[in-house]
Ligand code: NZQ
């Protein structure tokens with residue numbers, strides 16, 4: 141097992157009817173900017189619950205943060221923070237609203253001229269403006285990690301940022317919020333969280349016995365609850381296990397002591413930036429070809445995953461590893477998610493070359509757990525995903 145440090149300061153408040161606890165968690169003297177997305181919270185009762193819990197503090201609102209949080213919109217919110225002397229941010233939404241809020245937390249204290257530099261120059265935020273979240277969509281784990289991904293439609297870019305100052309102070313996770321989520325977004329949440337575990341697990345063995353079993357248990361839980369969540373999002377126990385699995389998949393715990401891959405996300409983000417494909421679905425497009433292309437390097441973990449998660453016990457390591465990839469693709473299809481780029485766009489010709497060129501331009505010359513996935517290999521993987 142590799143050396144590691146682990147610190148996660150986010151307080152999690154989990155369970156039924158917990159949104160009202162905002163009242164005691166937000167400092168009484170805070171001037172709060174309440175941030176939300178396209179308006180789903182106004183239809184499902186979450187907005188009312190939040191407002192009721194915030195009657196004792198001063199609140200300004202900023203709605204309209206789109207899925208794949210858009211830089212131009214966030215710059216408008218930054219103006220509001222400055223004009224209104226906001227001291228505390230509250231994100232009520234899914235990964236997009238939370239990530240947008242993390243950007244604002246960083247941008248509010250940023251001393252440079254252009255906040256976009258935070259993304260392009262890899263500026264880590266040591267201390268941001270304090271913020272909290274009310275999670276409305278389990279998927280990204282953003283509610284308990286310090287990373288964010290921001291989109292700039294003007295340049296068709298989607299870039300990551302982060303830093304130890306970007307953990308939420310607290311996050312409220314009430315699984316009842318799931319009942320209003322459309323099927324497409326439920327499937328996305330299941331897919332994204334599953335893939336977060338795979339990115340931190342499907343590498344090579346390092347005797348991280350407990351880490352492997354943490355990861356496998358999250359995968360098994362997602363597989364078990366997926367059909368229940370999709371069939372009946374009001375099933376509280378399924379919703380609760382789904383929500384907690386998503387948080388645990390990307391709150392830092394399972395990545396400690398083991399190598400990480402994250403090349404699937406790097407390629408996937410480009411497909412969202414270029415075509416607007418939902419984040420989770422881009423991962424389903426890239427993962428199968430990524431695992432096939434890197435089969436030799438990953439086959440031991442693929443076989444272990446096949447055995448422990450899918451009960452694939454017959455055959456050699458190669459047989460089990462290959463069957464594990466096939467079973468994974470079948471699982472994505474069971475979620476209702478297509479796994480080829482051509483299922484999402486007719487304009488796919490040239491995409492692989494474009495992504496490889498972007499990675500070259502950014503100096504991303506060696507992705508993956510061995511840092512040897514060069515742009516020419518990226519090009520081949522993306523082509524295999526057409
Ligand atoms: O905007 P509203 O009206 O709220 O509707 C949203 C949005 O249309 C809707 N929704 C959310 N909660 C709902 C609901 N509809 C009904 N009932 C509810 N309770 O769902 C739609 C999608 O929301 P979004 O926040 O975009 O989804 P998700 O949570 O999947 O977030 C995706 C974003 O997170 C980034 C992705 O790249 C993408 O930009 N990621 C962030 C990560 C992180 N910070 O750690 C890691 C991930 O790998 C990912 O990259």
Ligand code: ZN
Pocket residue numbers: 280332335336405419
């Ligand atoms: Zn993801």
